[in-house]
Amino acid sequence: MSAQPPDDAPSPAAFGALFDVYEVRQQDGRVLYFGRAGTDRRTIEQELWPLFREHGYEVQLASRTGELVLVADPIDATSDGIPWKNVALFVATLASTLFVGASWYYVDPFSPEIVQAIPFTLAILGVLGVHELGHYAMSRYHDVDASLPYFIPFPSLFGTMGAVIRMRGRMPSRKALFDIGAAGPLAGLVAAVVVSAIGLSLPPVSVPTDIATSASAVRIEFDYPLLLRGIAAILGEPLGYSDPTRSINPVVMGGWIGMFVTFLNLLPVGQLDGGHILRSLVGETAGRIAPIVPTALFGLGAYLWVVRDAGNAAGIWLLWGVLASVVTLSGSVEPVDDRPLDRRRMALGVLTFVLGALCFMPLPIQIV
Structure with a gap:
């Protein structure tokens, strides 16, 4: 030696x-x-x-x-103190969701009336934050090095592209991979259900008459997943109004985006949450199952484009077909201890995918 x-x-x-x-x-x-x-x-x-x-x-x-x-x-065990990058991105996303949220309440974002959009901002950031903190908590539990959430500000309908955490080092076991992968969607889904119920219980928003009756106004229509429809049915609250001067409370959209993000994250490919869960459930067989997903997304997009003439919605699934292809090619996480999961986690994994399916919407957004 x-x-x-x-x-x-x-x-x-x-x-x-x-x-x-x-x-x-x-x-x-x-x-x-x-x-x-x-x-x-x-x-x-x-x-x-x-x-x-x-x-x-x-x-x-x-x-x-x-x-x-x-x-x-x-292993780098040093602490950088205050995570300034996380804080700065959170503040920027807080501002972007508040600014965008003003349009949901039909108020001027450059006036004091912007405070009316605070419930919308709290709903969006709350659901996304709980999802990522679910991952973070389980990462710490299994002694996997993980960052705090990085929120992503973006000038979209919701003012954000979501949030992510960064994990370093190897995954100890299939059990850890499952717990970390499933914790985010399950925690986020609980938050989405709560936010949806609160939003449905709040009064609708008044739409200005000139906008409601304008022939040139662009209308954005949202589909609702079975889970959200079920919550509305249980509460006896509507998901829409025949009166064009009334609109569903924007807080409901916090639950909507939470459910949509849950479905997308549970796509069983690569290093998405669904890919982690699938890898922990079936082991290396996941590599043979994952390519089916982008094929199905391309098929759905093509069907909506050609048969349903729903170009806007088709674009979403075609884009995700490309993203799923890239994620599939990047491969999945390989745990150090690759012994199979216990039956309780196997059952919870199947249930997680079932809950994810309840969040599916073939036509999530259409611009009319």
């Missing part, structure tokens, strides 16, 4: 018969253990990963110039 590992790194003697080390090098902060495998690659990584984690390292078995090497990367 030409060198010894640093004091904080695992000793090769601790590897036993799993990996016979004949050389150790330090390179760019990494520790490289060159050796001979005593068993298959998956077993080596699965057995040694906890040891390296205890010493503050991520580890992966790789091949370099024909030699097997355990590559140990130190």
Whole structure:
């Protein structure tokens, strides 16, 4: 052995018969253990990963110039203090949703009346934030390094493109992959149901007569998923009005966007939430199932475009067909411990996909 590992790194003697080390090098902060495998690659990584984690390292078995090497990367445990980037993006998204929300209440966004849009902003950011915090909480529970949510401001109908968290390091197990993947959609869906119920219970918004009766006004029509329709039926509240001067309370749209985002995130491809859940449920078979998804999205888009003449809605699914193709090609997360899930998580995974299906809308938005 030409060198010894640093004091904080695992000793090769601790590897036993799993990996016979004949050389150790330090390179760019990494520790490289060159050796001979005593068993298959998956077993080596699965057995040694906890040891390296205890010493503050991520580890992966790789091949370099024909030699097997355990590559140990130190885990960055430093804190950057206040996450200014997260804070700045949140404030920007708060402003963008408030500005866009003013149009939902038919008020001037440059006047004090903009405060009327605060419920809309809270509904949108609340649902999206709860979704991402579900991922974050489970990441911390399983000791997976994850950032706080990054909100994305965007001048759209809702003032945002959603939110994301960033995860670093390897996924410990299928159990962790499932818990982290399912926690976001389930938490976000609970928030969407609550927000929808609140919005449906609030009074409708008055539409100015000149807008309601204008022949040149552009009308945006929203479809509603079965889940939202069910909530409205239970509460005995309408999802629309025959009177053009009355419009559904914009808070309901917080629930709508939450359900739509849930469905999209549960598409079982790549590193979307649905891809994580599918990978944890069926293992490597997920790679053979995932390509079906973009094909189905392209098929739906083509059907709406050609048969239903619904170009606007068709564009959404064609775009997501492209995105799903890209995500599928990027592959799925490979957990260190790839042992199957317990029956309780298997059942919850199936239920999660069923709930996601209740959020599906073939014609989510149409511009008339």
